[in-house]
Amino acid sequence: MTRALIVIDVQNDFCPGGALAVPGGDDIVAGINALMADYDAVVLTQDWHPTGHSSFASSHNGKAPYEMIDMPYGPQVLWPDHCVQGTEGAAFHADLNTGRADMIVRKGYRPAIDSYSAFFENDHETPTGLEGYLRTRGITDLTMVGLATDFCVNFSAVDAAKLGFNVTVRTDLCRAIDLDGSLASAQSGMTGAGVTLA
Ligand code: VGL
Ligand code: ZN
Numbered sequence: 651m652t653r654a655l656i657v658i659d660v661q662n663d664f665c666p667g668g669a670l671a672v673p674g675g676d677d678i679v680a681g682i683n684a685l686m687a688d689y690d691a692v693v694l695t696q697d698w699h700p701t702g703h704s705s706f707a708s709s710h711n712g713k714a715p716y717e718m719i720d721m722p723y724g725p726q727v728l729w730p731d732h733c734v735q736g737t738e739g740a741a742f743h744a745d746l747n748t749g750r751a752d753m754i755v756r757k758g759y760r761p762a763i764d765s766y767s768a769f770f771e772n773d774h775e776t777p778t779g780l781e782g783y784l785r786t787r788g789i790t791d792l793t794m795v796g797l798a799t800d801f802c803v804n805f806s807a808v809d810a811a812k813l814g815f816n817v818t819v820r821t822d823l824c825r826a827i828d829l830d831g832s833l834a835s836a837q838s839g840m841t842g843a844g845v846t847l848a
Pocket of ligand 2: 697699705732733758
């Protein structure tokens, strides 16, 4: 069994003071760092949007953050501008031990499509390449931590389980946005997909 720790989007914009702050988002950093030594591989993901990204409410006339829109690939939540490529908001939290990472996967860089999952963009078919990286390294078991539980952690965990990885989400090392019950539906979706919530 070869195990990887997948650290989802521990970036300044998802931490208190950031553009899309997740309550308590920075509380998990020390615990994540402490976990890294227990894994054969550590992968970080980084939400990495161009300016004017289609997931930003500011890109749609008359739309406000947290409203929904229909995209060609399905319904999409509109967000405040966040994690714009090269900005301080897109940088990892300063205390995250990025030096331990073997691999950094960026996602959400195509202007017309969002990407919550570390494996597939929101059309559920455009791959990020992470599956190939993990498989060619012989990795079978994944532990996921990070931000946000109900969006990027959820989509990543469900996709990984569907791909056949053994997936555990350490919910104590995740924090949620919890928009209109999204945390509860994420929890049942993950459990239904065979993800272990620990
Ligand atoms: C995320 C909303 C928009 C996340 C990323 O990391 O969960 N959520 N972009
Ligand atoms: Zn994003």
